[in-house]
Amino acid sequence: MNSKESNLEQLYDYLNDEEDARTCKAIDDKACKETPKNYFLLLVSNMLTSLGDTLSNPKTVLTWVMSYVNAPVMLISFIVPIRESGSMLPQLFIAHYIRQKPVRKYVWVLGSVLQFIAIAGIGFVALSFEGSAAGWLIIVCLVAFSLARGLCSIAFKDVLGKTIPKQKRGKLKGYTASVSGILVLAAGLFILYKSKENVGIEFYSYLIFFASALWLIAALIYANIKEFPGETEGGKNGFKEALSRLSLLKEDKQFRNFVITRSLLLCSALTAPFYVLLAQRYVGKEAYLLGLFIIANGVASIISAPVWGKMADKSSKKVMTYSAILTASLGLLIVGIIQFIPAWRDEVWLYPVAFFILGIAHQGVRLGRKTYIVDMAEGNRRTDYVAVSNTLIGFILLITGGISALAALISVEGIIAILSGLGILGAIKSATLPNVE
Incomplete structure (x- = not known):
């Protein structure tokens, strides 16, 4: 073993708290x-x-x-x-x-x-x-x-x-x-x-x-x-297996309600580009603004993921509910500011701050739904849930993208308002889900 390999092993053992013989489960x-x-x-x-x-x-x-x-x-x-x-x-x-x-x-x-x-x-x-x-x-x-x-x-x-x-x-x-x-x-x-x-x-x-x-x-x-x-x-x-298990949606009420909830919670991901478009419209297309968006999203993920994770271990449905409420409230607030407080819509700070809050909400949606579906079942049942829900969400994403595209014919603010409405429905639906922890 050369010194390079030895140093690599020492660093590996340090990072993974390996003191004696290495364990390889x-x-x-x-x-x-x-x-x-x-x-x-x-x-x-x-x-x-x-x-x-x-x-x-x-x-x-x-x-x-x-x-x-x-x-x-x-x-x-x-x-x-x-x-x-x-x-x-x-x-x-x-x-x-x-x-x-x-x-x-x-x-x-x-x-x-x-x-x-x-x-x-x-x-x-x-x-x-x-x-x-x-x-x-x-x-x-x-x-x-x-x-x-x-x-x-x-x-x-x-x-x-x-x-x-x-x-x-x-x-x-x-x-x-x-x-x-x-x-x-x-x-x-x-x-x-x-x-x-x-x-x-x-x-x-x-x-x-x-x-x-x-x-x-x-x-x-x-x-x-x-x-x-x-x-x-x-x-x-996998495709045939997923299709054969679509009957789960009919037979399993809890799973069906989860899929509906997850579909409504897509609002947190789909809303994000429109905040960027609003910033470009009212503030400008200077590069520093893009830098602020990237930093805001990065910091939001770093600081919020551990908090949402701990909350999800206690009640993942509450995490989905809270993050959906946050997404919807933020969207309606931004639309209200643009429509009724013109002086604020030209402020540079507004959009990175909004994107930061949206980043926190989106982390909650992701961690909440992932934890919920893992805790909802075990073994092959869990595998079936994941396969079917991922398949359906993939199709639903394309459909909601089409709806957003049609809404774009109205206005960017209109899209955010519609997606915020979906967020409100998502919060209500997630609140009715049973606890699985």
């Missing part, structure tokens, strides 16, 4: 020997893709860029639904084929390379096109990105389970989130710094090019993971 001895190296390869690769996600986030950066190149608001309404549903729906079709492969890290590598190409394509479009043409081409690139993301999502869970022991996986995600959060804040501060210059579309395009390169670097790092061949049997066609 749920993985074999061969994989156990490679754990320290694999641990940090996974950490760095996911840290890079998390930063890439931030620098090409549909809620902030892509909304900003599409508005900057004068893409129609109707198309901007679709970017969050496409980003979310596009990575969810294809998993049902491709999981069967991926599980036939004894080594799956290369599926993740392929997905990461395809995401690099798709995001780089968005940067090229922003640099070269304007108006509807730019909007449609960015949508095409985003569809490709989301489909590739589905590959990574499936492969990551399998590779993680084969290379990292139980009771170490949560810490790995925690460290990844912490380091990524610091990098996100650094990115926001960098954009604030650059805003002192008179930046144009070239700056935003290069920012997206940089984001795309992070997926390519991550793919090169991930390819070095030492993954031993695993099982290839038992893979079922």
Whole structure:
């Protein structure tokens, strides 16, 4: 063992509180020997893709860029639904084929390379096109990105389970989130710094090019993971399995009500781009404002996730209710300010503060619904719940994106008001759910 490997093992043992013999639950001895190296390869690769996600986030950066190149608001309404549903729906079709492969890290590598190409394509479009043409081409690139993301999502869970022991996986995600959060804040501060210059579309395009390169670097790092061949049997066609279990919606009232609640709570994700559009309309398109949005979203996630998490362990339905009320109240407040207090709508502080509060609410929605469905059932029943709900939510996202696009023909404020109304319904519906803790 060379000194580099020894230092890596020491750092791994320190981060995971390993004092004596290393424990490797749920993985074999061969994989156990490679754990320290694999641990940090996974950490760095996911840290890079998390930063890439931030620098090409549909809620902030892509909304900003599409508005900057004068893409129609109707198309901007679709970017969050496409980003979310596009990575969810294809998993049902491709999981069967991926599980036939004894080594799956290369599926993740392929997905990461395809995401690099798709995001780089968005940067090229922003640099070269304007108006509807730019909007449609960015949508095409985003569809490709989301489909590739589905590959990574499936492969990551399998590779993680084969290379990292139980009771170490949560810490790995925690460290990844912490380091990524610091990098996100650094990115926001960098954009604030650059805003002192008179930046144009070239700056935003290069920012997206940089984001795309992070997926390519991550793919090169991930390819070095030492993954031993695993099982290839038992893979079922996820789409057929999900369809066959749609009867759960009819038979299981609690699950049906949860799916309805989760659908209504999509308002927290779908509202975000329209806050950015309001800021651009009433304050301007200066780069510092984008930096403030990125920082606000990053800080909201860092400070609120632990609080919502503790609350969810006591009552996840209350977390969903409170966060839905927060989302709806904020939306109606912003619409009221714009309509009735014109002096405030031109204030720079209003929109980053609103985005920060929305970020807190969205974290509550995410943690609340994830905890609820995990606690609602066990074993195969839980797997069925997840498969069916993810399938339905993927389709519902596209439908709600279409509704938002139609509402865009009225006004941005009108969209926020409609989505806030859904949030109120979501709060009422979640309050009626039974406790599952």
